[in-house]
Amino acid sequence: MFFKTKKVYTVETLGAEVLRRKSEPIAKVDDEIRALAAWMIEVLDKFEGIGLAAPQIGVNKRLVVFHLSMESMDEAPSPGELLLLPRMPLAVVNPEIVSCGKATGVCDEGCLSIPDIFAPVERPLNCRFKAQTLDGDTIDVECGGMLARCIQHELDHLDGVLYIDHLKPADRAEIEKSLARLEKFGQKHDFIRKIRA
Helix, strand or coil, X not given: CCCCCCCEEEEECCCCHXXXXXXXCCCCCCHHHHHHHHHHHHHHHHCCCCEEEHHHHCXXXXXXXXXXXXXXXXXXXXXXXXXXHHHCCEEEEEEEEEEECCCEEEEEXXXXXXXXXXXXXXXXXXXXXXXXXXXXXXXXXXXXXXXXHHHHHHHHHHCCCCXXXXXXXXXXXXXXXXXXXXXXXXXXXXXXXXXXX
């Protein structure tokens, strides 16, 4: 009888040093970067997320993958949603937020690196997003809706910032015990979540 070997998918969790380091720009998109992006999309799929930054799998490179559904599109979609959502899953290198709109909104956020803990985060509703695809195309587009929030969340990871860093003191206090439990659990498991599939 033959047994299929299961893959092990991992995500770094709160307390891991790699999540707090600033990531390095990618000088060239080569086979190694393409393989890393493909692996990140697999990890994102297995953990059922909508965005993943390279530091979350232990690599401090400026690489992010997104996989938002078409259902996440706003009723009045932004140019970015119309352009990018049909291309999901999407990997981008050296992404940046060029500018943000003044209007903000509050929405509960979670994170694959801070599992099962959610809290309200205020962010700009729109941002101008610039990045390079693995094929060398340049994206430079105004984004709104869930896409804009996801972009801001994932790009924070590239600078060692987590969504909990944006919380108001009262909101942070409400989840402080859960965060402490997560870090204590993480210490026993090298700050890594695993899925075998």
